[in-house]
Amino acid sequence: MTTAIDMFAGMGGFSTGARAAGVQVLWAANHWPEAVKWHAANHPHTEHACQDLHQARWEQVPAHDLLLASPCCQGHSPARGKANGNPQHDASRSTAWAVVSALEYHKPQAAVVENVEEFTNWALYPAWVSAVQALGYQVAPHVVDCADLGVPQHRVRLFIVLTRSKAPLMLQLPQERHVPAASFLDFDAGRWSPIEKPGRAQATLDRVRNGRQRFGDRFIMPYYGKGSGTTGRDINRPIGTITTLDRWALVDGDHMRMLSASEALAAMSFSANTLRPDNHRLTMHMAGNAVPPLAGQRVIEAVLKAA
Template sequence: MMKAIDLFSGAGGFSTGAEAAGIQVVQSANHWDLACEFYALNHPGNEPFCQDLQQADWSLFPSHDIGLASPCCQGHSIARGTDRPHHDIQRNTAWAVVGCAEYHREDAWLVENVTEFLNWTLYPSWLDAMKRLGYSMAEYTIDAADHSVPQHRKRAFLVFTRSKNPIELKLPERQHVPVHSVIDWDGFKWSKVYKPGRSPATIARIENGRRRFGHTFAAPYYSNGSGKTGRCINRPLGTVTTVDRWAVVRGDEMRMLQPSELKRVMGFPDDYILPNTRREAIKLLGNAVCPPVVTDLINAIKVAA
């Protein structure tokens, strides 16, 4: 069985997808103690290294064939808002991949990030460092919805292999899954749309959505993206973020989507354990990699390698 490590493992989406593809994840690592706690609960026997990976001792990581990594995306994402000094530090986390690859010389690496990562000023230098270690790189921009995840979530996936030329992957073409299929319509409390204290902007968005989609639809709880018009529930949801964003409207009632539903929107199994605190659960999910995408990618790498 091929072995992998998972850097910046977060909630464990990369590992979950890799394991579904028959890969044994022998070590994970992340700087956030909460993520490490829940990774360990969901992946018994794999206790994450909880540390800043820019200062990691790579000799402590066991032998493996594949490196999986999802370096911090906040310094690259257009959703970050006004730039802040800590974004420089977050962007630098990608260099941990180079450090690990220099020590272990894995057969392959699979690196995920937001698509803006490809516009990083130091991206050419980072890529050159991997090439100097003997890797060829194939770049893919993948929408999770194309892998039967009920969410439109475009991410860059970089496939590094120790081959003369980049490998060409033949990824499966899967049907889109509508978000209505993963919503628990009767399991949670709803509130009236028109109630005292409801924001006029929220009311306006709901009325716009109702004119466009009828009485039942999804809508983000602020005006970005689909926020002014709502979103049809017969298609995948928009991107799940680290903050509480998505609501569903049904007639004269509405409610926020719950972590158990967002877990399905991300492609995690129903029995995956999340924090009881809503804010922490959604932050973990919003930072995660969608497992079904990883499974399809690794299976395609196996065929092409």
């Protein structure tokens, strides 16, 4: 059986996808104790480490065939607005160098590194690629909309495939039918409030009015942020990107509510039996940071098939 380790494992999307692809995840690490706690709950047979991977003792990490890594994306993500790319995020961006250290010590046959596509705009990205190549790896970046892999969410992410091969391994990824947001939304659950109530922002009321004109009584819309503009989204298409904070609201007639944590996890393609915190904000944070398990599974399957 193919074995793997999962660096920056978070809630375990990559590990869950790997397991679904028939890969045994031997070891997983994250610097955040809460993430390690829930990753361990869902992956009890995996060895866990809670540490800053800059200080990892790679000789204590099991040998493996496949390295999976999702280095911190906050320093690259456009969600950071004007702070994106600023020196204040140098520490988070530098987490990518831990991948190089792990590759140097263990020399697995392949690795898959996931991040936002702006990772390639990092000033040190060419140096990072050169370091990986110096270790004998070919570098094949893939920009993927996870909706194309069957995740019910438009989420554009970068999957960099690193292989000890003669040429870069460009994957033949499946083109799945898009899964609508309606597949996981529950209009009979949750805490709804009247749309017309004191204190409701005029911008929200405008979005509701515009959304009704386009989509009828039931639709999704951004409550915070600017995704989907001022019109909302049809529930018969994938939802927009799930972030680490509450963003999406459901409208049903004259009432509305925020997306629940369970719905956010489903939008990420986590199964309904995934163990998670009771705390809504904590779960949303973990979900927004995760690799969608189904996307991870499809990418890993393509790597194994092509290897």
